[in-house]
Amino acid sequence: MAEREPSAHQLAFDVSSGFMDLGVPEYSYMYGFLQMDGHLSRQSRDRGRMTVEINIRDIEILRSFQKLTPYNSTISERVRSTNFATSHHSAIWTLCSLEARTKLNELGLPYGRKSQQIKPPRVPFSRPDYLRGVIDADGSVGYTKQGLPFVSLTTASTAIAAYFCFYAKKITGASRHPGRNERDAIYNILYSKEASQALAAHLYYPGCLALERKQAAADSLHAWVRPPGMKTSPHHRRWREWEDRILLGHSSITAAAEELGRSYQSCQLRQWRLRTGRVSMPE
Structure with a gap:
């Protein structure tokens, strides 16, 4: 399959001069995505790899990551049976460079299991782009069965959950104080109606790097209008x-x-x- 030409925003800077400089929106997005869906592994003699496996429908985002990375990397495909499908077709991006892996690790992406360890970057970063990467990897954007717009995030990381709620309140005014659910100790954070519209418009701005299907879903949220007679819930007063x-x-x-x-x-x-x-x- 022929690769598409890099988009304009991917060519707006020299990727070789500052790999994973989180002041660059595309790298902030990429880092957020890798934190949630990437996996760093290592072996003896400095060997190891970064891998990201996603549904084949989203392969274009892996091609964008490949273009943003000034090191050799590969994209492969595989079909396998999972708990959810007898034939799951996925795409896998693999990056083996020690220099690249060291950079990602220094930014805070740990080797091995990471779901509860990950935190927002400790260096300056582009906040809306970073959180869009987090949502694209482990969140959802769209409409409920009742036809209500929503933006949600599922994460095991307390730090990520807290930061998402903190930032979203600045954008929407809506407070969230989630706890881990009892079944699998995961945080499920949901914004709906006008709050989700404001959040989606802020995170998924025109021309940003994003999963195409989630960008389209975010763009569709602005069309929702509160039905006549639907009550507006006041913001909850936080307990001190x-x-x-x-x-x-x-x-x-x-x-x-x-x-x-x-x-x-x-x-x-x-x-x-x-x-x-x-x-x-x-x-």
């Missing part, structure tokens, strides 16, 4: 430690609710979460 102390210090939930200016139901739920360990007790 001093409020928790007042709540726990009262023998009556009614009295605590009155002092805090909160509803009885809100105080009752918060007290249950504190006493059952769902949230941390105040210091």
Whole structure:
């Protein structure tokens, strides 16, 4: 299959002069994607490889990574049976360069199992591009069965989950305080309706490097209009430690609710979460 010509933004800088310079939007995106879907492995005598395996439908993003990498790398295909399909066709990008692997490792991409260890970069980086790479690899963009727009992320990393929520609040105003689910200890973070529209428009800006299908899905979200009569949920008021102390210090939930200016139901739920360990007790 013939490779496409590099797009204009991929030719806007010399890839040989600053591989994985996270000040470059394309490299921030690439690093976010590799953190979630890439795997670094090593053997004796400095041998090793970086591999990314994705569905064949998204092979173009691997070709973009190959063009952005000034080291020899290969893209291969394979068909195998999985738990989800009897015939899964995938594309695999393989990069063996020790220099490239060292750079990625120094940026914070660990060798071996990494799902709970990964964190946002410790060096300056392009935030929307980095998070778009994270979403493209381990998130979803589109519409629910009920026809509501959404942007979501699934991750095992506390640091990634916290940073995504922190950044998304700056863009959307919507607060999220996720916990790990009980089944597989994963964070599932969801933004819907107007919040998802704002987030998608910010992350998936025109001309950015992205999975084509997710770019198309993000572009489609702007068409949604809240139906007449659909109520708007107010932003939730976050609990503070001093409020928790007042709540726990009262023998009556009614009295605590009155002092805090909160509803009885809100105080009752918060007290249950504190006493059952769902949230941390105040210091």
